[in-house]
Amino acid sequence: MTSALNMPEILCQQALERVLAYLGDDGVVLTADTCRKALRLVESALTEGAGPDLPARCIASIPDYFERPSESIPEANPPLKRGCIGYD
Numbered sequence: 001m002t003s004a005l006n007m008p009e010i011l012c013q014q015a016l017e018r019v020l021a022y023l024g025d026d027g028v029v030l031t032a033d034t035c036r037k038a039l040r041l042v043e044s045a046l047t048e049g050a051g052p053d054l055p056a057r058c059i060a061s062i063p064d065y066f067e068r069p070s071e072s073i074p075e076a077n078p079p080l081k082r083g084c085i086g087y088d
Contacts, residue, residue, distance in 0.1 A: 041062070
């Protein structure tokens, strides 16, 4: 019976950990401000319910709360060229 009482706490913790890990892996600096925004994100997702999909809903709403760093994809070096190796 006590496990049912702890379930929302565990889901909240998992959701917050996943959001912070996602942001850290995405290159966002994890400051106190970032953590407060992440907490607000999880709190907002909790208003919709603390179901097992809570961590996924939190990850899906990250673009609403955080500006993601832009990606720069380097050009291929050496330049790619089409060629033929003689097959008919």
